[in-house]
Amino acid sequence: MPRNPGITDEDIIKMYKSGIPFKEMVPIIGLSDRAIRNVMYKNGIDMNREQFSGQPRKHKVNENFFKTWTHEMAWVLGLFVTDGTVNSKIHSISFTQKDESILRLIAEYMDADYILAPITPTRLTPTLIINSKEIKKDLEQLGITANKSLNIPFPDVPEEFLPSFVRGVIDGDGWVQKNGYVMNVTTGSLFFAEGLLSVFQSWNLQSEITKDIENGRNTIYRVKVKGKVDLPKLAKIIYNGVTDKSFIPYKKNRMIKHLK
Template identity: 65%
Template sequence: MPRNPAITDDIIIEMYKSGMSYKEMQPIIGLSDRAIRNVIHKNGIEINRKQYSGQPRKHKVNEHFFKVWSHEMAWVLGLFLTDGCVNNKIHSVTLTQKDERMLRLVADLMEADYVLAPIRPTRKTPTLIINSKKIKEDLMQLGIHANKSLTVQFPDVPAEFLPSFVRGVIDGDGWVDHEGYTMNVTSASKSFAEQLHFIFQTWELNSMIIINKTKTGNPIYRVWVKGKDHLITLSKLIYKVEIGEYLTYKRINMSQHSKEQMSYLEYLLNHKNFEIINRIKKK
């Protein structure tokens, strides 16, 4: 029985570690359960006898998470739009972040098992795996597809939850300078960049789009917000609702020119068990 095209050992290991049974894996991979076990053994992965017995997997996740809007759901959606990936071969989605504490928070919010993809030469950043056909379908309904970077559209987010969604986009893929005067989000999707720019304008922020070219000549779109007062306004909007007990340096950099906000952040750190993550050293 030949292995299905494009199914690598890493993909087999990801499915196995997620808790899928051999019975579920066989039609996707195209190998017998013995051949799958040989791949697992060859890569030094400990064999789980319950999976060998063919018992149904028990992959924990709230499969209704993306069906009901909330600030937490909108924030996670923003992260998936920027740093997530929908697998077009299996019913799996992944989220990549340098700081695992953010991945753990996403797993907690989604009531998902905390399963990380194996580290390999082309993937050295921690990556959360969620195997669920329903989660994958719901993300696709919201506009997040495989190979989305060039074509992703701005989701139809209810106005109440729009700031939390934008926070997810910025927490995931935004950049804020250390002095707190500029912020930008980079996207390869013209449509998404233009809609984000429009949102910033409706919030009366000093925003603009600058188009650059990659080394291969493809356009990329940087959506900017400039001016310390405008960054203070932006931070007040997107961080109004607390999600998780942590502060990113993006938030601190955005807020540093506001005594009111810095006093609030100091209060959170000293009295609410908050911690700072994603620290970037000044050069």
């Protein structure tokens, strides 16, 4: 079983020390779990028995984070439903973001250790890993499960926290026109698209859903808000009162620059 191109002993050791279980390392590295153990032995690494069984190493995290609605929780949840992944095999979730400052802020809000998955030929974007059975269970109660992209529902978010949640969604899968008056959010779930459209309509925004076929198979839905009046109005709703850094700066700048 050949090692995947570009994977070094140092990469394997970093994966192990980050808490990734052996059965999850196998497809990334291209070696059997026995061969991975041999790399550890060769380099004198003291191994954790729990990782042989596929159980993730415990890291610090506030396991009650998704139990109580706050503006920080709603924003993180919005990011997660768009850029997050629930591991189907182990009690682990992950966030993927090009901007590491966003991942660091998520870890700060969740009182979590800042553990990034190793960069590999198939994983080039920074990915924050959080191991917690309780958090995974709380997300499932919100309707967020593994393989969520095509069927995720729009969570039942209290009205007070909808602006923060929508801001997180836009930060995750939103696109804001640089000089124009269009914002759209892309999703593979019609249920989520219809829920988001309903929120925009409740805010009296000019909005619509369009759809495209991706790679000739899956339908992709785009929920749009557009117009010289409506885009600034959306910006005012989702950024009003935000005093911390819970937003992606360039998206905020493109949305608020039309505000008088």
